[in-house]
Amino acid sequence: MKVLFIGGTGLISEAVSKLAVERGMELYLFNRGERNEFVPEGAQVIQGDIRDAAGAAAALKGYEFDVVVDWIAFTPEHVQSDIELFAGKTKQYIFISSASAYQKPQKNYLITEETPLVNPYWQYSRDKIACEELLLEVHRTSGFPVTIVRPSHTYGVTAIPAALTSWAHPWSLVERIRKGQPIVIHGDGTSLWTLTHNTDFAKGFVGLLGNPEAIGEAVHITSDESLNWNQIYAAIGVAADREPKVVHISTDFIAAHTPAGTADGLIGDQAVSSVFDNSKIKRLVPEFTATVPFAEGIHRSVEWFEAHPQLCTVDTDWNKMLDTLISRHGVDAKLLSYYV
Incomplete structure (x- = not known):
């Protein structure tokens, strides 16, 4: 199978790239070449910028792929460019959406792929919803072979996953815990959350590559382990060898007393309990099962x-x-x- 990943070296995708090569796929990565340390041996890199439509078309001229995956499409404009670039040149196009697109707060605690896509709190999620709508319309009208994948909070060794944290400097949270400085947990810390290790996500995702039953479908891939935020931060503390000093603060207070935009992902995603029904991915990829509990995954990260x-x-x-x-x-x- 000949596969193109646009990106392919990010937090989620690097684990998928590695597994795809291990499974014997002919993998090409189209990116700017800024994270070559995460390119698996055996993958071929085509250097370029997908945001430069003319340059991308020139770099990929003459190539055809069984599967194209865009890991870095975030807006309908990004998706429209992909449609124009890959229509008729691939048997499957996979769009990476987000489980944050699901209704917030949802009417049922258990999220399935049929849960409505409504998120008035976070622009990132609304953009992902708009991308999905565009792709499914093109699929219906012209047969564009789209598959939609919705990751939830997925992490790997390069991340210290948390809610109110520094994304640019994730080690900051561990450093603060080790120094005995207080950290913040939103609300009372009892809402449920699902964290998925990227190596587990990869097992489900690779099973979708070239899978004809996945065409025209949307599916999320997550762990079956649900923890509350108190448990999550306690596990981070165990991995850091220091019990965290915790201050519980309401989400509304956090939003009101932090810079604009800081709490968008908190309000629009992490503050709401998220438990997932993974029946669909297990039907499409029967061998999929998540085997890395958070307590183990966070130890690997530290x-x-x-x-x-x-x-x-x-x-x-x-x-x-x-x-x-x-x-x-x-x-x-x-x-x-x-x-x-």
Whole structure:
């Protein structure tokens, strides 16, 4: 099978790239060549920028693929460019959507692929929904062979997955825990969340490549393990060898006392319980099962960072933001107790 990944070296996709090569697929990665350390041996890199439509068309001229996967399409404009570039040149086009597109808050705690796609809180999610709508319309009208995959919170060794965290400097959370500095958990920490290791996600995803039953379908791929946020942060603490000092703060307060946009993903995704029914991916890929519990996965992440000390960087702005948030919350709590 001849497969093209647009991207292919990111947090989720690097594990899929590795497994695809291990399964004997002829894998090409089309990207800017900025993360070559995550290119698996055996994959071929075509250097280019998918946002440069003319340049991408020139770089890919003469190629045809059984499957094309765009890991970095986020808007309908991105998807429209892909349709124009790959129509008639691939047997399957896979769009990476997001489980955050599901209705928030949903009417049923258990999320299936039939859960409505409605998220008024997060522009990222609304853009993904618009992409899905465009692709399914083109599939209906012209037979464009689309498959839609909706990852939820997927992580690998290069991530310390959490809610209110520094995405650019993920080690900051571990550093803060180890120094005994307080961290913030939204709400009372009892809402349920699903974290999926990228090696588990890869097993489900690779099974969709070239799978004719997946054409015209949307499917999510997640772990069956659901933990509450108190358990998640406790597991991070165990991996960091230090029990976290926790301050619980309401999501509304966090949104009101952090810079604009900081809490969009929290309000539009992580603050709402998310438990997934994985029956569909297990039907399409019968061998799929998630086998990495979070307690093990987060240990792998901490060990990986410790083996790469140059990446154990700390986000001073994020630290200041967290300190300010906790301070303001403490003042408000004292005022409230005084008046009550």
